[in-house]
Amino acid sequence: MSLEIKKATEIKKAKGTYLIYGPPGMGKTTALKFLHGKTLVLDVDRTTKVLRGAKNIDIAEIDNINTWKHWEETVIDLYENYQGVYDNIAVDNVSELERCILSDLGRQGKNKGVPNMGDYQYLQFKLVNSLRYMKNLNSNIIWTAWETTDSFQDANGQQFNRSFPQINGKILNNVLGLCDVVGKLTINKEDKRGFILSATNSTYAKNQLDSRGGCLQEELIVSGTKEVSKKSNK
Structure with a gap:
């Protein structure tokens, strides 16, 4: 087998992989309303009612009881x-998905519903492999x-x-490393919601797609260098 080599100058803009996080109720699900284009939301925690009326969004519920099998089938179907x-x-x-x-694995076991150590390893490999699969879907991936x-x-x-x-702590660095953007959702002094995209000693964040250190809630995904250049680091 020979290597397929291409020049860095030949790399075209591709879809990105995003992980956004914040406390419950901060507005993570609402942020999905602002995504441009056709969007599919895989609903694990049943909070997609806040997306009511969004014409560009389809919703598929993930079975939150028989989750192991259904999640695997979902990723393969995608x-x-x-x-x-x-x-x-x-x-x-993804926190609720875990x-x-x-x-589900604990319920299937023999420890009165409590997961055993092997179940945690199954979970770890399942989630990391799921992200790897999803990065090949030619879509922006948002967890x-x-x-x-x-x-x-x-x-x-x-x-x-x-x-x-x-x-899960065992795979945290692996998952974060596979993401292009990790943003912490916060509220500024003007009561506007936005994402911190630049890391500090107290906040994990990163942005490998453009130069922004932060953005408003509705500006998480932008297209084209011209549009990005107009955005200030908020």
Whole structure:
């Protein structure tokens, strides 16, 4: 097998992979209203009622009881039948998806509904592989997650309360590394919602698609360098 080599100058703008996180009720699901183009929302936590009336959005509910099998079937169906069909595909939300999968695996086990150590490993591989599959769908992929915090100490011994997505710790770096953009949803002094896209000692965030360090809620995904250049880092 020989390598297929191409020049970096030949790389064309491609669809992105986004992970947005924040506390429950902050507006993660509502942010999906602002996505341009045809959008499919995979509803795990049953909060898509806030999308009522959005003409460009289709919704498919993920079975939150028999989740292990249904999620696997959903990812395969997307890969085999929906490549390029939607401009955006959102999973709302991955934190609840984790809990549903673990609950289902625990229910199937012999430990009175409590997941065993092997179930956590099944979950870890399932989610990372799901993201890899979805990155091949020729759609913008948006995963939403709840926010969690911990205490972090830097090399100088200074401590920070750090915010990051509520995802299984064993795969957190793997998932975040596979995403092009990780944004923390917040509210500024003018009571406007927006995303922090630049990391600090207290916030995990990143933006590998353009130069913005932040954006308004409705400006998460922009198309074209001309449009991006007009956006200030908010």
